[in-house]
Amino acid sequence: MPTILAIESSCDDTSAAVVRDGRVLSNVTAAQEIHVEYGGVVPEFASRAHQRNIVPTVEVALRRASVSADQVDAVAFTRGPGLIGSLMVGVSFAKAFALARNIPLIEVDHMQAHVLAHFAEDPKPEFPFLCMTVSGGHTQLVVVRSPLEQEIIGRTIDDAAGEAFDKSGKLLGLPYPAGPELDRLAGLGTPTLSFAQPDPGALDFSFSGLKTSILYTLQKKVKEDPDYVRNHLNDICAAVQDAIVTTLMNKLIAAAEQTGLHQVALAGGVSANGELRRRLAEEGRARGWQTFVPRPEYCTDNAAMIGVTATFKYELGYFADQSVAPAARF
Ligand code: KG4
Ligand code: ZN
Secondary structure (H helix, E strand, O other): OOEEEEEEOOOOEEEEEEEEOOEEEEEEEEEOHHHHHHOOOOHHHHHHHHHHHHHHHHHHHHHHHOOOHHHOOEEEEEEEOOOHHHHHHHHHHHHHHHHHHOOOEEEEEHHHHHHHHHHHOOOOOOOOEEEEEEOOOOEEEEEEEEOOEEEEEEEEOOOOHHHHHHHHHHHOOOOOOOHHHHHHHHOOOOOOOOOOOOOOOOOOEOOHHHHHHHHHHHHHHHHHOOOHHHHOHHHHHHHHHHHHHHHHHHHHHHHHHHHOOOEEEEEOHHHHOHHHHHHHHHHHHHHOOEEEOOOHHHHOOOOHHHHHHHHHHHHHOOOEOOOOOOOOOO
């Protein structure tokens, strides 16, 4: 069984993991602080930071796993989707490592990997299962028939759920990325306001109208009380979170009913959200679902999920060659 060194560099986290026989031996992530100053990821800075971080991150991952470079059987990397300059760093590192050690290369689709993060630890879902992947870049409902047979049955037509959290938080003056802080403040408030969101129909999502709804509602309130936002920040955060989580849950319930699947999973950075986890557990109990949420370390971008996905590909004999190039979109 293989020992795989996995690299993830699709956005602003440089991550390396060692996965042996599908078991995560180490998972090390270097986050990039610089983007906080700019209120969002600056692609040029991201790729430069990956370039600085990649070698030390891999060294720490190997050391923590007590694995030496010559014990690695294959090297896996995120091919996309993501920022092209960021992906380029991980792809180039992986190619060089594979060439130097004469071992196979495995390319991994970042979105498939978020779904397969569930196989990094127990309990694991059984195929087929339903997964809602909610991150800063994507919002998808996926029927997972086998590791690599993943059918997208619903998606956002504009902003991703994480973007909805981040952009709403920015309106309220929260630091980037606003999701975790908005989650924390919402826990201290009550959702007394309500914000409108259009429904694009079927199993699709739309979040771009939320910002406009927040803006108009708050403009009206601020006219009556100039300190409204400061004095009611926790309640506003609770209302924003309620709007996003309600939309996500309504579509997830519709997808479960439509597919008849009873194993229901969350993946991606937004699955760290406390209210979303609570509502999934509540609906799960009411509807007889078996629910799965990875631990937070495996929800946000990480190389462990790349290594776990690569293990499935290794067993199926899916290898890449040295001509492989990153793909910003799939
Ligand atoms: O999966 P991820 O780490 O990166 C992408 O591939 O996008 O997701 C990052 C997103 C950000 O938008 C962040 O604000 C959001 O996940 N996020 C949260 C929470 N933790 C992270 N959103 C709401 N509540 C949280 N606790
Ligand atoms: Zn991601």
